[in-house]
Amino acid sequence: MTPLSVVRSVPGMTTETVVRLDGVRKEFGETAALDGVSLEIRRGEAVAVMGPSGCGKSTLLNMVAGLDRPTAGEVTVHGERLDLMNETGLALFRRHHLGMIFQFFNLLDDLSALDNVALAAQLTGSSAATARRRALELFDELGIAGRRDVYPAALSGGERQRVAVARALMNRPALLLADEPTGALDSRAGEQVMDLLIDLNQIGQTLLIVTHDERLAHRCASRLVELADGRIARESALDRV
Amino acid sequence: MSAVWAAAKAAIRRRRLQTFVIGLVALFCTATVVVSLALLDAMSAPFDRALAQQRGAHAVAAFDPAKVTDAQLTAARDGVEAAAGPFGQVMFEVGGGSGPVMRGPLTLVGRPGPGGDVDRLDLWRGRWASAPGEVVLNAPPEDETSFARGPFSRIPSLTADGTTLTVVGWAFSVGGSADGWVTPEQMTELRPTGTQMLYRFAGDVSTREAVQQRLTGVTTGLPGGALIAAQPYQVVKEEAAEGSGVYLPFLGTFGVLGLIIAVIIVGNVVSGAVISGFRHIGMLKALGFTPRQVVAVYLTMVTVPATAGAILGTVLGDLGARPLLEDTFRGMGFGQDTGVPAWVWAAGLVGIPALVLLTALVPASRAHRLSAAEAISAGSAPRRGHGLRVQRALGGTRLPRSVSLGLGHLFARPARTALTMASLLLGVTTVTFATGLSDTLIRFSALDAAAGGDVSIRPEPPDGPTGVTSSRTDDEVEALLRGLPGTERIGVALGRPVSALGQSEPIQVNFVRGDVAAMGYEDQLLEGRWMAAPDEMVATSELLNKRGLEVGDTITMELQGVRTTVTVVGETLQNLPGPGDGLFAPWREFEDAEPFDYFYQVDLTEGTDREAYMQAIRSADPGLSPWSRGGSNELQVIVTGFSSVLAVLLATVAALGVLNTVALNVLDRRRDLGMLKSIGMTPRQVITMLVTSMAALGVAGGLLGIPFGMVAHRLVVPLSAGAAKVTLPESVLRVWDPLQLALLVLSGVLIAVVGALLPARSAARLTIARVLHNE
Numbered sequence A: 001m002t003p004l005s006v007v008r009s010v011p012g013m014t015t016e017t018v019v020r021l022d023g024v025r026k027e028f029g030e031t032a033a034l035d036g037v038s039l040e041i042r043r044g045e046a047v048a049v050m051g052p053s054g055c056g057k058s059t060l061l062n063m064v065a066g067l068d069r070p071t072a073g074e075v076t077v078h079g080e081r082l083d084l085m086n087e088t089g090l091a092l093f094r095r096h097h098l099g100m101i102f103q104f105f106n107l108l109d110d111l112s113a114l115d116n117v118a119l120a121a122q123l124t125g126s127s128a129a130t131a132r133r134r135a136l137e138l139f140d141e142l143g144i145a146g147r148r149d150v151y152p153a154a155l156s157g158g159e160r161q162r163v164a165v166a167r168a169l170m171n172r173p174a175l176l177l178a179d180e181p182t183g184a185l186d187s188r189a190g191e192q193v194m195d196l197l198i199d200l201n202q203i204g205q206t207l208l209i210v211t212h213d214e215r216l217a218h219r220c221a222s223r224l225v226e227l228a229d230g231r232i233a234r235e236s237a238l239d240r241v
Numbered sequence B: 001m002s003a004v005w006a007a008a009k010a011a012i013r014r015r016r017l018q019t020f021v022i023g024l025v026a027l028f029c030t031a032t033v034v035v036s037l038a039l040l041d042a043m044s045a046p047f048d049r050a051l052a053q054q055r056g057a058h059a060v061a062a063f064d065p066a067k068v069t070d071a072q073l074t075a076a077r078d079g080v081e082a083a084a085g086p087f088g089q090v091m092f093e094v095g096g097g098s099g100p101v102m103r104g105p106l107t108l109v110g111r112p113g114p115g116g117d118v119d120r121l122d123l124w125r126g127r128w129a130s131a132p133g134e135v136v137l138n139a140p141p142e143d144e145t146s147f148a149r150g151p152f153s154r155i156p157s158l159t160a161d162g163t164t165l166t167v168v169g170w171a172f173s174v175g176g177s178a179d180g181w182v183t184p185e186q187m188t189e190l191r192p193t194g195t196q197m198l199y200r201f202a203g204d205v206s207t208r209e210a211v212q213q214r215l216t217g218v219t220t221g222l223p224g225g226a227l228i229a230a231q232p233y234q235v236v237k238e239e240a241a242e243g244s245g246v247y248l249p250f251l252g253t254f255g256v257l258g259l260i261i262a263v264i265i266v267g268n269v270v271s272g273a274v275i276s277g278f279r280h281i282g283m284l285k286a287l288g289f290t291p292r293q294v295v296a297v298y299l300t301m302v303t304v305p306a307t308a309g310a311i312l313g314t315v316l317g318d319l320g321a322r323p324l325l326e327d328t329f330r331g332m333g334f335g336q337d338t339g340v341p342a343w344v345w346a347a348g349l350v351g352i353p354a355l356v357l358l359t360a361l362v363p364a365s366r367a368h369r370l371s372a373a374e375a376i377s378a379g380s381a382p383r384r385g386h387g388l389r390v391q392r393a394l395g396g397t398r399l400p401r402s403v404s405l406g407l408g409h410l411f412a413r414p415a416r417t418a419l420t421m422a423s424l425l426l427g428v429t430t431v432t433f434a435t436g437l438s439d440t441l442i443r444f445s446a447l448d449a450a451a452g453g454d455v456s457i458r459p460e461p462p463d464g465p466t467g468v469t470s471s472r473t474d475d476e477v478e479a480l481l482r483g484l485p486g487t488e489r490i491g492v493a494l495g496r497p498v499s500a501l502g503q504s505e506p507i508q509v510n511f512v513r514g515d516v517a518a519m520g521y522e523d524q525l526l527e528g529r530w531m532a533a534p535d536e537m538v539a540t541s542e543l544l545n546k547r548g549l550e551v552g553d554t555i556t557m558e559l560q561g562v563r564t565t566v567t568v569v570g571e572t573l574q575n576l577p578g579p580g581d582g583l584f585a586p587w588r589e590f591e592d593a594e595p596f597d598y599f600y601q602v603d604l605t606e607g608t609d610r611e612a613y614m615q616a617i618r619s620a621d622p623g624l625s626p627w628s629r630g631g632s633n634e635l636q637v638i639v640t641g642f643s644s645v646l647a648v649l650l651a652t653v654a655a656l657g658v659l660n661t662v663a664l665n666v667l668d669r670r671r672d673l674g675m676l677k678s679i680g681m682t683p684r685q686v687i688t689m690l691v692t693s694m695a696a697l698g699v700a701g702g703l704l705g706i707p708f709g710m711v712a713h714r715l716v717v718p719l720s721a722g723a724a725k726v727t728l729p730e731s732v733l734r735v736w737d738p739l740q741l742a743l744l745v746l747s748g749v750l751i752a753v754v755g756a757l758l759p760a761r762s763a764a765r766l767t768i769a770r771v772l773h774n775e
């Protein structure tokens, strides 16, 4: 353990806690997108965040992903204080501990599906061969092995999202973040992605999912957090369907 | 229309960097174009412009006062647009004594003032003659220091036939209407032998014949034989061209180069802007914009910043060109003509925006034809399988992934890469050519300046202004000079007219001894070698051309009463100062040579003060008249300055072109960059990725651009010199050495890296949250 990570690790937090937000506030000019949000996510949980458009869901996710910094409050993920890190530190943290999937997939157009996925491992220093091997395993597991040499432009939406999931899982992240993962998919492709997320959670993957989709929340999540105007309006445990 | 304006405004706001770069490129290109055009315009006819500005005479005529009256002359105005005179005129036989200038007969004219309808003199120093005994002399303007150092300041007065005239001022007549001017009263006292009339004619005066014809028109009504002599302005014009002609083609090349580069870069930048907007175009179409409206949005988007840049650039170019032109043409002896003409302004203000519009039209009309779906996918769908294979191969290498991604991107978007490459290539070619040209120019003017020495000395003739003559023989003078501290080299020359077989006029030969060869004249050899035997000579190009001779030819001469055949073994650029045809011969003694026929030229050791040195000569022997050359050094500074300014401008424009292309790349890949950052690419890696790919292009651009630039230099420079009938010594063309070439490759990389760094850094700082969740 490097001295720096000793400083950053928060005493008293069990390793069971993957995410802890403490009084997180985020302002954009006059408006507060998040207004004192405190939230804890334990290992193995699948948490869904819902709420009306503009209530701060994506902002919350960005805080947890270290894509943006809070105006006030503490963000602790995997034992590290993200609000205290610099850009480079955040990048290295994301690289090793987080996986993200987005509504619009965000694949690189000029890399094949396999290379898009391998890329994530190559950034951590894996050799090209090792990275491709690991990517292939994931392709097999996700049922898209046949599409490995295809370029994103030629993939269907569902396939693209599965490639994106594969990429997010490459470095065995402690936490998988998803922002509207089914938002751009039809119901069939959406179902497939949901099944995938459920399977992942079942084998222990911690999930934080932002969505508008009731079905997605109820099928995949064990807990529901409802946001309104930047505050947590309600928290409830869910019985998965 | 308002929808178009709204969309264009939004696009401008969204792409601030690109808008800024288009504006900046337009600014620099316009400035370059204005400077180049002003230069070309001024160069195309520096003499004519100066003449026109002074309303100089088309013909300077001298009439016989015994045959024609002033009233008759005033009345004869056939075809005359404007006239000045009649002025009394006399030949004033100055015995000499004033160093190298103002010896022999001078044409003095009695004139009440420097103004008038014709030949408005530039009274650049002192005042006009207001009383008898005063004279104003004709010379091109010089600044304070050159004047103080030069020969003119050694002329306090002129004396001839018992009349002494005090020099009270210096004026310049571009048309060379006289050597000096006195008051009309003084002229009456001097008993004028001629009457001067200065004419400007209406209609065509482009040739000597035309001027002659107009003059005949004026004089037909006058008594026969009234016109003694007439000088059309072309005579002076040709003389003037000889002095400065050498530099004009070089500067002209810069001007043309500036124009071409500006046009290409603008085209590159603008078409890049439109191509990168294809995805955006698709969305506009999907929104319901008609193809025509889409084109309008794009044209508005690039024209607004281009126009703003062009306005600023024109002002900037004008401000920059003014002092440069002023110095240049003053240095060349054309007075202070400066203006940047209106058409250049118009070209800057209208030309560049129009050019932008035109170049934008080409890719914009492609956007016009694209369907919405095609346009949207043009931004994302990969088209070249080849490029993708390279990308994959690179992914498997041991290179850091950020580096290999950046390199792979070059191949995945070949069109964009070609565009970037073109601007880099252009940049490096330009920098290579421009530095080569400016180097050649600097060497050439150094060569020019080196010859001639630091201080020139001539013994005073008996009727000189001081009346003191030297009693030393030429050997004694040389010994004296050698003994002075600060003397590094001495050349001694004796100018003698020598009659040659087959030549109607005698040739003025400079018999030289001492260090003449080493004082820059040998470096100026264009062909052959310096003379090594008593029967060898070296001639200037001018003399060879005039007399129809070549290196290797022989001349039979009457030397000291003996018929001698000498061989021309070399051709040089420049003659010694003073009269003479430009033939250098090995030293010979002539019994009948007067002391003031000898001419001494001294190179001083580094750091010796010229003033003090000349003072030392004067106090050692008041019969010696030393002077130091001014002027030409100034010209060298100007030429160097001009070429450096243009080279820097061109390099800047080239770098901006690259900056723009890279900025576009970054803009185009915002989402990709955001994604890469989201999966853990550090800001440093983002910069590395963008900069290494551009640096790689820079190396390629450098390696390709340099040979292009060198070849262009080799072809264009001698060509443009040839156009002015100047042969260049090989030494001024061999300007590159390996170190310099390495520096040039580095310049390619540097242009690319600097161009990439700014947008790369802003990309690294990009807040990725938004880009990733939207669109």
Ligand SMILES: Nc1ncnc2c1ncn2[C@@H]1O[C@H](COP(=O)(O)OP(=O)(O)OP(=O)(O)O)[C@@H](O)[C@H]1O
Pocket: A028, A031, A032, A033, A051, A052, A053, A054, A055, A056, A057, A058, A059, A060, B770
């Ligand atoms: N970068 C930003 N600059 C300014 N305001 C922002 C920014 N990002 C978010 N906001 C504002 O913060 C509030 C919350 O935004 P956020 O994107 O988190 O909403 P959301 O809950 O994800 O909405 P949706 O369901 O539509 O995706 C909104 O009012 C939004 O306008």
Ligand SMILES: [Mg+2]
Pocket: A057, A058, A059, B773
């Ligand atoms: Mg959102």
